[in-house]
Amino acid sequence: MTASGAFGGQTVEATRRTATARLASAGIDSAELDARLLAGAAFGLDLTGLIAAGTRIVTHDEAAVLEDFLRRRIVGEPVARILGVKEFWGLTLQLSPATLVPRPDTETVVELALEACRGQHHMMKQRQIVDVGTGSGAILLALLSEFPDATGVGTDISFEALQTARNNxxxxxxxxRARFVACNYMTALAGAFDLIVSNPPYIRSAEIGGLDPEVRQYDPPAALDGGTDGLDAYRAIVPEAARLLAAGGTLVVEAGYGQSGPIAALMSASGLTADLPPKADLAGIPRAVAGRKLPR
Incomplete structure (x- = not known):
């Protein structure tokens, strides 16, 4: 069936319903939401626009774009990858093959960072933030949007990821207020920072093959693989953070299932104090862990 034949003569509303049915028949659990997002992108319409234009006939070119989107979704490509954008903390972020798709769980890092900064004396001066392994820049840009006087540095080993973050x-x-540095973790940085955040790779190497295909096949492997026990990145980041944090500064990292305790132990061994409890995600899993560098 040609692209024009797939939706030939259909209205916007009928096309959206047809797309929903096709995704549902392919076993896509979020068929209705995905169809709305893909149709909206193909037609250049938001939700309100889809409703308002419901009786308009879909053009051949629009049908062709939507047909391509549906084909890609049916074989497992995530909607965010198809559209090339993802919302995080209310910000629309461009993606690239070198970046993770920002996930709601990672917003716990932003939430815990904000909690750690409330009422702190160093909040009164211009805050210096580092986002280690910044990817799309999600965490750094979310925090800069919350702290209008702050400046930040995003690091990554991928030049493509850094360009994506810079574009965002x-x-x-x-x-x-943001600059981006190519290096491994924080090896190129010097100075004293008030807040260091990171969503490092934390999946155990042996578990990569069992991940959801949408993650395993489309997210960059280097951003997933945390080594044998999933803690390799933390062993590098925590001591460096302890060195680079200003007195009273805080490190906040995302953690995988069952990792909050070992990460807290690494922080303690490096002289960081856990004066805030981990922040749990919607499933109740401790997802963000913080450690503070106390004044000597």
């Missing part, structure tokens, strides 16, 4: 900073009007 420009699009969000945050580029004057």
């Amino acid at each position: 900073a420009v699009a969000l009007g945050l580029n004057s």
Whole structure:
């Protein structure tokens, strides 16, 4: 069936319903939401626009774009990868093959970072933030949007990821307060920082093959694989953070299932104090862990 034949003569509303049925028949659990997002992108319409234009006939070109989107979704490509964008903390972020798709669980890092900063004396001066392994820049840009006087550095070993993060900073009007550095973790940084955040790779190597295909096949492997026990990145990040944090500064990292205790132990061994409990995700899993560098 040609692209025009698939939806030939259908209205926007009928096409959306047809797309939903096709995704559902392919076993896509979120068929209705995915169809709405893909149809909206193919037609250049938001939700309100889809409703308002419901009786309009879909053009041949629009049908062709939607047909391509549906084909890709049916074989397992995530909607965010198809559209090339994902919302995080209310910000629309561009993606690339070198970046993870930002997930709601990672918003716990932002939430715990905000809690750690409330009422702290160093909050009164211009805050210096580091986002280690910044990817799309999600955590850094979310925090810069919350702290209008802060500046930040995003590090990554991928030049493509750094360009994506830089593009997002420009699009969000945050580029004057953000810079991006190519290095492994924080090896190129010096100075004293008030807040260091990270969503490092934490999946155990042996578990990569069992991940959801949407993650295993489309997220960059280097952003997933945390080594034999999933803690390799933390062993590198925590001591470096303890060295680079200003007195009173805080490290906040995302953790995998069952990892909050070992990460807290690594922080304690490096002289960081856990004066805030881990932040749980919607499933109740401790997802963000914080450690503070106390003044000597």
